Amino acid sequence: xxxxxxxxxSLAIVAIGCTSTSTSGKLPIYGNKIFxxxxxxxxxxxxxxxxxxxxxxxxxxxxxxxxxxxxxFFTSCPTICPKMKQQMLRVYEKFEDNGQVSILSHTIDPKHxxxxxxxxxxxxxxxxxxxxxxxxxxxxxxxDLGEKSYMVMADEDPEAAGGFIHSGAFLLVDKDRRIxxxxxxxxxxxxxxLLTDIDKLLKEYESTK
Amino acid sequence: MNQLxxxxxxxxxxxxxxxxxxxGEQQKEENSASSRDEIRLRQYKVQGAKIYSTYCxxxxxxxxxxxxxxxxxxxxxxxxxxxxxRAACIIKNGQSKExxxxxxxxxxxxxxxxxxxxxxxxxLTYILNAWGNEGGLIGVKDVDKWIDECEEDY
Numbered sequence: 001x002x003x004x005x006x007x008x009x010s011l012a013i014v015a016i017g018c019t020s021t022s023t024s025g026k027l028p029i030y031g032n033k034i035f036x037x038x039x040x041x042x043x044x045x046x047x048x049x050x051x052x053x054x055x056x057x058x059x060x061x062x063x064x065x066x067x068x069x070x071x072x073f074f075t076s077c078p079t080i081c082p083k084m085k086q087q088m089l090r091v092y093e094k095f096e097d098n099g100q101v102s103i104l105s106h107t108i109d110p111k112h113x114x115x116x117x118x119x120x121x122x123x124x125x126x127x128x129x130x131x132x133x134x135x136x137x138x139x140x141x142x143x144d145l146g147e148k149s150y151m152v153m154a155d156e157d158p159e160a161a162g163g164f165i166h167s168g169a170f171l172l173v174d175k176d177r178r179i180x181x182x183x184x185x186x187x188x189x190x191x192x193x194l195l196t197d198i199d200k201l202l203k204e205y206e207s208t209k
Numbered sequence: 210m211n212q213l214x215x216x217x218x219x220x221x222x223x224x225x226x227x228x229x230x231x232x233g234e235q236q237k238e239e240n241s242a243s244s245r246d247e248i249r250l251r252q253y254k255v256q257g258a259k260i261y262s263t264y265c266x267x268x269x270x271x272x273x274x275x276x277x278x279x280x281x282x283x284x285x286x287x288x289x290x291x292x293x294x295r296a297a298c299i300i301k302n303g304q305s306k307e308x309x310x311x312x313x314x315x316x317x318x319x320x321x322x323x324x325x326x327x328x329x330x331x332x333l334t335y336i337l338n339a340w341g342n343e344g345g346l347i348g349v350k351d352v353d354k355w356i357d358e359c360e361e362d363y
Contacts, residue, residue, distance in 0.1 A: 078320045082268045086276050124278040124317070162320075 026204055027172075027197055030179040031151065044177040045149040050106070050135035050142070053118040058104070058135050060177060067201050068102040069194065070171045071185055072146055072154050074109035075121045079161050080168045084185040085125060088170070092132050094195055100202060103132040106146065108154040108166050110136040150179070170194055174201055250334065250346040257335025264322050265332065273340040279317050281310040284340035293333065293344065297352050298359035300329050326352045 031043025049059045069091055073081040088103060095101035107113035113121075118134040136142075146152050154166040172181035172194060181197045183190040262271070265283075269275050273284035283289055288310040289296050303321035307314060324332070330349040337344025 076318060079267055082270075082276055082280060083266075085279075086270060089277075121279070126277045 025200060027180040027201055030182060042176075042178045045173055045179075046145070048145050048149070050137040051115060052130070052133040052135050053115060053122045054130065055115050056130075058133050062133075063102055063104075063173075063175075065175055066100050066102050067175055067180075067198065068104050068173050069198070070104045070106070070150055070173060071169065072106045072108050072142075072150075072152055072166050074107050074162070074164060074166075075113050075117055076109065077162050077164070080186050084168050084170075087185050087188070087191045088132075089125070090191055091170075091195065091198070092127065095198065096129070096131065098202075100205075101131070101198060105132065105134045106142055107134065107136050108139075108142060108146070108164055110139050110142060151182075172197060172201065175205060246346055250338070253331045253334035253346060254338055256328075257331040257333070258339075260324065260328050260332040261335050261339075264324065265336075268319070273336065273342075275310075278313055278315065281308070281313070281315045283336045284342065286310050289336065290342065290344060293337070293347060293351075294355040294358070296336075297329055297333055297347075297355045300324075300333060301326075301356055302359060326356055329356070 029042050033043070034041040045060065047060055049057060052058045069088070071084060071088065073084055075081075088105070091101075091103060107118065113134075113136050115136060118136060122132065122134050143154055146154050150169075150171050152167045152169050152171070154164065156163060157165045168184055168186045170183045170185040170191070171179055172183070174180045180201055181194060183194045185191065268280040269283050270280075273282060275282035281288070288308060299319065300322060301324070303319045305316070305318040307316040309315075322329075327349045330347050330352040333347045333352070334344075336342065337347065
């Protein structure tokens with residue numbers, strides 16, 4: 001009887017310990033929340049359809065059962081983009097063999113960055129697999145997607161170096177299309193955090209399976 | 210503990226004395242022409258490093274290694290070390306024709322830079338003496354002459 005009690009208490013402690021560590025180890029969920037009845041509805045990436053460097057369609061379904069890192073850039077960018085691409089290469093290299101992680105880079109200069117230009121850029125960067133998708137499409141559509149879904153700003157600005165202003169953010173999106181992390185893609189230390197956050201995010205899915 | 214402190218103090222004093230000694234010698238040397246160049250080289254490198262991180266490091270990276278086949282390296286670049294005048298022109302005016310650096314072909318566009326000839330001399334001096342490069346000092350008079358004679362075809 002007393003033995004059973006002790007067992008119960010210690011199990012309870014273990015259980016509490018587990019849940020508390022797993023909640024504190026979870027990444028935050030970004031964006032506005034809507035509370036409906038008993039449900040919380042989180043901000044999600046809306047449906048999209050863009051073309052990648054291999055002329056294939058890229059949609060939400062492309063990232064089914066995957067987490068992905070998203071950013072916005074342009075190939076002729078003289079400022080922060082090369083740095084962002086150098087940092088994104090770290091994500092690519094670390095998760096090269098992990099089918100659950102993808103990268104989605106949107107051009108904000110689709111007039112110049114055609115499929116052929118993106119293809120050339122990707123191959124010069126040394127990207128061989130389709131894990132890292134460089135996508136293009138209608139300019140307004142991409143800006144809209146950036147602003148509404150990824151909450152990053154991009155705009156044409158003749159005054160800015162290269163003709164565009166845009167953010168250097170990397171966004172981590174989970175398998176349920178929710179934004180789980182925002183990082184400065186030009187800063188080494190921020191990308192260090194991104195790399196460990198991706199591991200954490202993948203663990204979350206392991207433990208719910 | 211106390212003894213350790215004493216030893217440390219003695220060592221520190223020794224170091225101070227010996228450092229002071231070498232500083233005195235340096236001051237004597239500063240009068241000669243070669244050490245004036247030495248000082249100028251050091252100043253150019255400091256200024257050049259600042260210009261480099263503002264205008265160049267995005268593409269060529271902090272370590273001068275460039276980025277894949279998109280942006281060529283400056284560290285150990287045969288193309289850079291082969292012709293300083295051409296390098297000055299590229300820094301000032303940019304370049305987009307196909308070039309081969311250390312056996313790799315590059316053709317991405319490098320934009321020109323809104324910097325003075327003095328700044329070109331400083332940043333060129335920096336990249337010629339960083340990351341194991343040994344190109345020495347580039348004077349602003351040379352840069353003036355080179356920029357005047359830049360080829361049109363870039």
